[in-house]
Amino acid sequence: MKLFLKSALAAAVLAAPSFAFATEFEIDPAHSAASFSVRHMMVTNVRGAFSKVSGTVNVDDKDVTKSTVEATIDATTINTNEPKRDEHLKSADFFDTGKFPTITFKSTKVAKAGKGFKVTGDLTMHGVTKPVVLDVTEGLTPEAKDPWGNTKRGATATTKVNRKDFGLAWNKALETGGVAVGEEVTITLDLELTKKQAAAVAEPAKK
Secondary structure, rough: OHHHHHHHHHHHHHOOOOHHHHHEEEOOOOHEEEEEEEEOOOOOOEEEEEOOEEEEEEOOOOOOHHHHHEEEEEEHHHOOOOHHHHHHHHHHOOOOOOOOOOEEEEEEEEEEEEEEEEEEEEEEEEOOOEEEEEOOOOOOOOOOOOOOEEEEEEEEEEEEEEHHOOOOOOOOOOOOOOOOOOEEEEEEEEEEEOOOOOOOOOOOOOO
């Protein structure tokens, strides 16, 4: 019986999900952002950002392919440095933040790519979910301690999407040809990660 229990325990350990051995980090919303760039009037790029990004990254340094990412962007925090344009972007013509206040990403695969890696996952925006690939060209930074003793890491990820794939189809034709807003959007995620502290174990009450 003891031999059977030992064998069962060993099998359970081997079959346990690999992320159980990963280090959990939380995205620091105060020091992270999601920015974007889109062609305007066929002549230049307009840039903007979402100032509130949160989520969790499980990092397996021994095997990065076993790492996972989940992130949420507050779409209501969009800022292009032009209040009227920001209100238009929040309207039903674009993000419709009244109905869809968040943009989410959940990884489904992580693969090595040179010094960094590629993170494939499901991006949900404007109520539409599509697969995208994030390029993390330089990988994660080494761990560093902030002045308050927190362990930090960082990463920058980029991707490109066609906004029409997510139902963001508003546009206007130009008299000189072309359209007012480009369809391809370049997205950049600048993330600062904080290692999650292990929960303290309460000591038993003394009798």
